[in-house]
Amino acid sequence: MLKIAVPRDVSLIGMNDFNSKEFNSLIRARRSVFPNNFTGERVDDAIVKQLLENASWAPTHKLTEPWRFIVFAGDGLKKLASFQSECYKRVTQEKGTFNEMKYEGLKLKPMESSHVIAVGMKRDDKKSVPEWEEMGAVFCAIENIYLTATAYGIGCYLSTGGVTNFEEAKSFFGLGSEDKLLGFIHVGIPKNLAGTSKRNPIEEKTKWITT
Numbered sequence: 001m002l003k004i005a006v007p008r009d010v011s012l013i014g015m016n017d018f019n020s021k022e023f024n025s026l027i028r029a030r031r032s033v034f035p036n037n038f039t040g041e042r043v044d045d046a047i048v049k050q051l052l053e054n055a056s057w058a059p060t061h062k063l064t065e066p067w068r069f070i071v072f073a074g075d076g077l078k079k080l081a082s083f084q085s086e087c088y089k090r091v092t093q094e095k096g097t098f099n100e101m102k103y104e105g106l107k108l109k110p111m112e113s114s115h116v117i118a119v120g121m122k123r124d125d126k127k128s129v130p131e132w133e134e135m136g137a138v139f140c141a142i143e144n145i146y147l148t149a150t151a152y153g154i155g156c157y158l159s160t161g162g163v164t165n166f167e168e169a170k171s172f173f174g175l176g177s178e179d180k181l182l183g184f185i186h187v188g189i190p191k192n193l194a195g196t197s198k199r200n201p202i203e204e205k206t207k208w209i210t211t
């Protein structure tokens with residue numbers, strides 16, 4: 001029979017001093033905060049570096065650390081705006097799907113944020129683990145960014161629109177054909193406290209098998 005070791009006192013799980021009540025609150029308080037709710041002030045670069053430092057402590061199978069980040073701030077945001085709008089125009093005009101409003105949006109959107117972090121997944125040469133595992137690791141890193149931002153009172157959200165799925169955009173972000181561009185994290189100082197959200201009961205999505 002399978003024996004499961006259960007600590008006598010659940011507070012001893014992990015044998016550390018972390019405040020689990022605060023941690024649970026932090027997870028619940030994490031929200032996507034959108035640029036229309038940013039003040040326009042610049043977030044301290046030191047905080048953005050902390051977001052990225054914590055991102056790199058995400059789990060990663062075989063320690064491949066597949067996450068890659070390019071941070072755009074200041075005039076860098078204009079470079080991103082110009083690249084993504086022109087890339088969008090070129091690709092969609094060829095396909096006949098060009099939309100003027102979308103183009104104008106891509107030209108303006110980066111400047112609504114303090115920083116925009118392009119997020120990529122880089123395959124290691126040996127392809128040590130399947131692609132989906134590497135993408136999973138990067139999304140774990142993204143969650144670390146979200147949670148760290150919450151802890152520092154910073155707003156952010158992940159956008160997977162724009163040129164995210166454009167093969168033609170990858171090289172601008174230092175990514176090759178085997179790699180993936182996974183999205184853009186927009187960062188800013190929130191105008192007001194993040195709102196609430198809701199989730200369905202986890203019991204609806206969980207099955208326990210204990211005997």
Ligand SMILES: Cc1cc2nc3c(=O)[nH]c(=O)nc-3n(C[C@H](O)[C@H](O)[C@H](O)COP(=O)(O)O)c2cc1C
Pocket residue numbers: 030031032033157158159160161197
């Ligand atoms: C993989 C992924 C992609 C997302 N892409 C977008 C996006 O392109 N545009 C957007 O407005 N929000 C995007 N979001 C943010 C979701 O809209 C947001 O997480 C959802 O509304 C729940 O809100 P919350 O993050 O405040 O809990 C994305 C989230 C995830 C996990």
